[in-house]
Amino acid sequence: MTDADVRLVDMTLRDGMHAVDHQFTPEEMADVAAALEAAEMDVVEVSHGDGMGGSSINYGFSAATTEEYLDAVAPELDDTRLSVLMLPGIGTVEEIDMAIDRGADMCRIATHVTEADISEDHFTKVKDRGLEANGLLMLSHMAEPERVLEEAQLMEEYGADAVYVMDSAGALLPQDVRDRVGLLTEELDIEVGFHAHNNLGLGIGNTLAALDEGATTVDGCLRGLGAGSGNAQIEVLVGVLEKAGYDINPDFFGVMDAAEDVLVPMINDDEMPELDNDSLILGYAGVYSSFLRHTRRAAEKYDLDPREILIELGDMEVVGGQEDLITDVASRLADESGAAAEAAGDD
Amino acid sequence: MTDADVRLVDMTLRDGMHAVDHQFTPEEMADVAAALEAAEMDVVEVSHGDGMGGSSINYGFSAATTEEYLDAVAPELDDTRLSVLMLPGIGTVEEIDMAIDRGADMCRIATHVTEADISEDHFTKVKDRGLEANGLLMLSHMAEPERVLEEAQLMEEYGADAVYVMDSAGALLPQDVRDRVGLLTEELDIEVGFHAHNNLGLGIGNTLAALDEGATTVDGCLRGLGAGSGNAQIEVLVGVLEKAGYDINPDFFGVMDAAEDVLVPMINDDEMPELDNDSLILGYAGVYSSFLRHTRRAAEKYDLDPREILIELGDMEVVGGQEDLITDVASRLADESGAAAEAAGDD
Structure with a gap:
């Protein structure tokens, strides 16, 4: 998907939406996207925190519609690819068409780790439109590695170009990550990704463990924004990957600047993810x-x-x-x- | 040193002193110590952030003297052991006598990673008084594993009961930790410890890597307090070790309570360690x-x-x-x- 060793997906404008109750404005999204394009980020994901169609009484209304967000962000991106998130059951196949018409370059399709079978139509739609489709298996700590593999194989069959192990509750230990990602990289013919949460303080540590096992695409957010105690802090991840000798596209200083000069002024102190007792016990309990x-x-x-x-x-x-x-x-x-x-x- | 798999050293009242400009009062220290005793913490370390004798124009004056801190904390500890920190060159051998007279159960002696040779008198003093002495090799990222080993062997020769790899600048990657700790556990006859900082988001991840390689004593602070972006967050570490199946003494809920109910109310928001661009670049650069x-x-x-x-x-x-x-x-x-x-x- 890229000629670098690892592809980085910035989800500040998607998983990060959870931290701000889905209240980023289209203008704020455009500013963050422009900073990430300037920093040569590989992919920027834009959607309601729970994916397209998430804006609702159940999941919380976002400040603008997906259409408005995409119209604001798409013109800011050139080399950086624009991704949207789709949770079958929350979003619909029609929304995939809409997003592609408005400039999305790829679509990520997420299901509970044991429910990949509800995603076939969504993969078919993305692939029919000729775009990259990634599958995300959420709450992967709830299934043994063998089961994660079975579900990943379903997504591969549906046309996924990559499948992610998502640690949605931040409940995996490095060895759990190795077991799941290792099995997938061994058995799948497509790329394998990893998505961390920081509830056990392992956002960066677990991402490194996944890369050790052959993952080639990983997620993060500026300043570690995101649900719960947040995701892997992407400017830290970029620095760590450079230091570890990985060949990556994003520019370390540029991503740092996007975090501190562009994102931080948009965020209230109490919106910044914290590793407090609440997020810790949720990660511990899964x-x-x-x-x-x-x-x-x-x-x-x-x-x-x-x-x-x-x-x-x-x-x-x-x-x-x-x-x-x-x-x-x-x-x-x-x-x-x-x-x-x-x-x-x-x- | 304990019949558990891992011994945990809480340094909230020592490395954590850096975060509050060394301004904990003796009463605050007594409250934190009492909460840690109730939580069955293995060791509590009490000193100026730069060790005994650190209170000075160079390193910042603490709110009280080491004598006053020890007199406040010692009566609160029963099963939990009381440690003091000594940096030869900052503190003196006489202060070791003073600390032991006031209830210290052990002394940790820290030097730059290539300067263990300045610590012989200090180890001799602690061992002559019949106490446990640990050696801490600071800024361990500045020496290759073989050099770290040579210095650790000096400390072993001087009488150290354990030697720590200290990642004082938060600059080590998990593989760097494995290389250093692994060599020490292989070659030394004494226990090996690890002390993390979180500048690269690896406080917990690196501590787990050290334990994988046979470290048996590790450091942390409540809420991750400490110099720079803080140390390993000890209530998180306790949860992670329980989840990973390590046999440890501290009680998970008790340590969580010490963090949120006792420590947090003492700390201003701007004293809480943050992984911002400043701490990130310091860790990246070492x-x-x-x-x-x-x-x-x-x-x-x-x-x-x-x-x-x-x-x-x-x-x-x-x-x-x-x-x-x-x-x-x-x-x-x-x-x-x-x-x-x-x-x-x-x-």
């Missing part, structure tokens, strides 16, 4: 951040430590939409700890 | 943070990017005290880039 608020409420009701509930939910491998399980788990844990009587008194 | 301010001034005078100067200084392996080289380097770089004429015009 649970997505949407569970946090409800879990706190249940913990109070049942006089439990919310961390115990989250760890239990993680063991059950809950996914988005299963938030109703929280009360069941809290009630059971309270029973087990003999605290049931007290909780009943509160009702 | 230059200690004391060079930053002077480099900025020289860059302005010679119309250069301060980052170019820092990278050149890093290639020259400058160490603290050599700040006068900055102007020479800037002048030479300006000459080379043909900007000398402009710079002269500014004079």
Whole structure:
């Protein structure tokens, strides 16, 4: 996809949208994109945090439409490629056409790690239009390497040019990354990518582990913006890859400047990702951040430590939409700890 | 030193002192120490950021004396051991006696990675008093693994019970850590430790790499406090080690609570370590943070990017005290880039 050793995908204007409640303006997006083009970034991804079609009451409304964002960003990019994100079930095949018509150079298609089978039509559409299609397997910590491989092979069959192991909850340890990425690079004929989150402080460490195992395309955000405790901090990643001797396209100083001179002035201090106890326990438990608020409420009701509930939910491998399980788990844990009587008194 | 797989040393009250300009009060230290004792931390280190004797016009005055800090902290610790830091040249052998008299259980003795030979008297003193002595080789990125080993062997000869590879500038990549720690664990008869800084986002990743190679004692700070972009974030490290199956003493939730409930309320937002462009370029160049301010001034005078100067200084392996080289380097770089004429015009 590039003649460098590694291709870098900057998702400041997509995963980074989570950190600003999807409120970047088209003008802000254009400024960030221009700085990344100047820094010779390989790919810039632009979409609502949850992909095209994500702007909704469920996922939060973005400040502008995908059309407006693409119209603002596309003219700023020349050598840097423009990617859009599509989550089948949230976005539709029609939106892929729209994005391509408005200048998208490639489309990344993301499903839960065990649900690649819902993405066939979306790959077909992108490939029919002659564009690069990447498959992203989200929450990859929830499947064993062999299962991740099976799902990746489905995406390969559908036409994917690359498949990513996505550590959406920031729950993988370096060895877990090696096991998954290593198996994929061994068995697939297409490129393998990795997408980190920093909940366990391993955004950069895990990305290096993935590259060691043969990944050739990796994700990051300026200043580590992104959901939860953020993604791999891309200006750091560029510096680390240069220092480690990888041949890459982006210019280290240019990406640093994009981060500090262009992005930082747009962001409030409380929007900057932090590795606090909340993001740490979510990474430890392997649970997505949407569970946090409800879990706190249940913990109070049942006089439990919310961390115990989250760890239990993680063991059950809950996914988005299963938030109703929280009360069941809290009630059971309270029973087990003999605290049931007290909780009943509160009702 | 412990029957766990790994011993954790919390340096919030020592390396963390750098982040607060050495202004923790004895009462604050007592509160943090009590929380760490409750969390079953293995070791708590208490000293000025630059070790005993560091409180001075050169290194910054601390809010209280080492005596006052030790008198406040020692009564809070029971199972958790109390360590003090000694940099020969800054502190004196007499201060080791003082610290032991006031309850220190062990002493860590730190020298530049090529200067272990100045530490013999200090090791002798600690061992004569019957205490554990650890040797810390600072700025370990400035020496090849073989040289690090020679210096570590000197410390072993002087009586060290453990020797640490210290990545004081946060400049090592995981493979660099493996090369150094791996050689030491192979060749030494004593334990090997690792101390990370997060300038390249590798505080946790590098610590895991060190443990992979057989290190058995590692450093961290609550919330990743510490000089530069901070140390390994110790509550994250505890969670990661538990998740990875290491047998450790500290209690995960307890250490998290010490961080968020006890430490965070003591710290201003602008004291929290950040991985910004300044700390990134220092880690990339392998230059200690004391060079930053002077480099900025020289860059302005010679119309250069301060980052170019820092990278050149890093290639020259400058160490603290050599700040006068900055102007020479800037002048030479300006000459080379043909900007000398402009710079002269500014004079």
